[in-house]
Each structure stands twice: as C-alpha cells, then as structure tokens.
Amino acid sequence: MISALIIFIVQLLYVPILTLRTILAVKGMKKQAAAMGMLEGIIYVGALGLVFSDLSNYMNMIAYALGFGIGVYIGGLVEEKLAIGYVTIEANIPGKNNMLINRLREIGFSVSTSEVEGMNSLRYRLDCTARRDREKEFYEEITKYEPTAFVASYEPRNFKGGYITKAMKKRRELFLKKKRNKEAV
Structure with missing residues (x-):
C-alpha cells in the first residue's frame, strides 16, 4: 500500500x-x-x-x-x-471607439486599429499583442466598452519589433502606481 x-x-x-x-x-x-x-x-x-x-x-x-x-x-x-508567452488578440467592434482604444493604451496594451468591411457595414478591428497573463484583463476592458465585440486570440510563435518593449512595461508600472495611489486615498 x-x-x-x-x-x-x-x-x-x-x-x-x-x-x-x-x-x-x-x-x-x-x-x-x-x-x-x-x-x-x-x-x-x-x-x-x-x-x-x-x-x-x-x-x-x-x-x-x-x-x-x-x-x-x-x-x-x-x-x-x-501563462508563459504572448497572445495576439483581435477585437472586431461596430465603430471606432476612441475611449476604448485610449484606455487600452493607457494601461499598457499596444493597439493597432484598422477599418474593415463587415457583412453589412464598416467595422473597426483592434489588434494587440500582449503577455498571456494579461489576456483576461484585455477581454475585461473590451467587454466594459464594447460588450458585443467579436474577440479572438491566438498565440504567436515568433514576432519581431513593434510595441512589446521596455516602454510597454514602464507604462503598465506607471498605471499600477497611479491605481495604488488612488486606492490609498
């Protein structure tokens, strides 16, 4: 035994x-x-x-x-x-939502936008690559601003250049510091 x-x-x-x-x-x-x-x-x-x-x-x-x-x-x-690695997230939203885009950038996500043609209308697509441990946070922010958004994510094997640099990390740290200061008040 x-x-x-x-x-x-x-x-x-x-x-x-x-x-x-x-x-x-x-x-x-x-x-x-x-x-x-x-x-x-x-x-x-x-x-x-x-x-x-x-x-x-x-x-x-x-x-x-x-x-x-x-x-x-x-x-x-x-x-x-x-949550090892990175994730690429695509969000398809009905219109250009600058509040959402600015919010995502404010909290340290890289966001590229493009106008895309949907079945019956023009839509906007947001593209972001982030660490996997932040995927849920991205989905939560999208849901707050665009509850009907179509969102899909996948894991890129390799990538080069772009916004995933020290600047992204610094922006996130600044956001967290501001958030802690607000909570302390």
Missing part, C-alpha cells in the same frame, strides 16, 4: 513537469525544456520502476493511472497560472 501511495505522489509531481516541459519546448525555450526533461526522466524511471517491480500489485497500477490523470489536471492549472 505504501508503494501505491508513493507512486501516486510521484505521478502528481511528474505529470505537471511533463506538461511544463512540453510547453517550454513548444515555445522554443530549449534550455528550460531540457532541464525539465532531465528532472522528468529521473521521476519517470523511479515511478515506473516501482510499478514494474511488482506487476501483480494492481494497486500500484491504479495509483500510477490515477496520479497521471490528476497530474494532467494539476499541470493544466500550473500552466494557466504561469
């Missing part, structure tokens, strides 16, 4: 590491992915060794499978919290 518990706990560690290693590799972060891969390999061999040491013990196999399944869930939660 103790070996089944150990296998279960090891799987809870192993699978989130596997998830992160995969994400790091997909995002092109080779060194970090390699380090996670080494750790993953050590844990994997240990857990599998325990299972294979007694194939007649079904509790070990069940613990392995259960730990793997729950580990996948935990790995997803960890990845969601870390």
Whole structure:
C-alpha cells in the first residue's frame, strides 16, 4: 500500500513537469525544456520502476493511472497560472471607439486599429499583442466598452519589433502606481 501511495505522489509531481516541459519546448525555450526533461526522466524511471517491480500489485497500477490523470489536471492549472508567452488578440467592434482604444493604451496594451468591411457595414478591428497573463484583463476592458465585440486570440510563435518593449512595461508600472495611489486615498 505504501508503494501505491508513493507512486501516486510521484505521478502528481511528474505529470505537471511533463506538461511544463512540453510547453517550454513548444515555445522554443530549449534550455528550460531540457532541464525539465532531465528532472522528468529521473521521476519517470523511479515511478515506473516501482510499478514494474511488482506487476501483480494492481494497486500500484491504479495509483500510477490515477496520479497521471490528476497530474494532467494539476499541470493544466500550473500552466494557466504561469501563462508563459504572448497572445495576439483581435477585437472586431461596430465603430471606432476612441475611449476604448485610449484606455487600452493607457494601461499598457499596444493597439493597432484598422477599418474593415463587415457583412453589412464598416467595422473597426483592434489588434494587440500582449503577455498571456494579461489576456483576461484585455477581454475585461473590451467587454466594459464594447460588450458585443467579436474577440479572438491566438498565440504567436515568433514576432519581431513593434510595441512589446521596455516602454510597454514602464507604462503598465506607471498605471499600477497611479491605481495604488488612488486606492490609498
């Protein structure tokens, strides 16, 4: 029974590491992915060794499978919290909303606008690339100003130039400082 518990706990560690290693590799972060891969390999061999040491013990196999399944869930939660990388967001709105555009820029988002032809009318498209951990914030701001907007996001693999620089970070820090000062009053 103790070996089944150990296998279960090891799987809870192993699978989130596997998830992160995969994400790091997909995002092109080779060194970090390699380090996670080494750790993953050590844990994997240990857990599998325990299972294979007694194939007649079904509790070990069940613990392995259960730990793997729950580990996948935990790995997803960890990845969601870390939000590694960037996201490109496109918002299609009925008209040019300068208040929304200015607000997004004020809080540190890069926003490019263009007039696009919709099915029955001209519309405006806002394009933004931001860190993934700010995607939800972008959606919240869009919803406040344009509740009927069509918004889609995707993860770019590579990008070059543009607004994702130190200036964007400085603008965000300035916004947060102003917000804290207002809350303190």
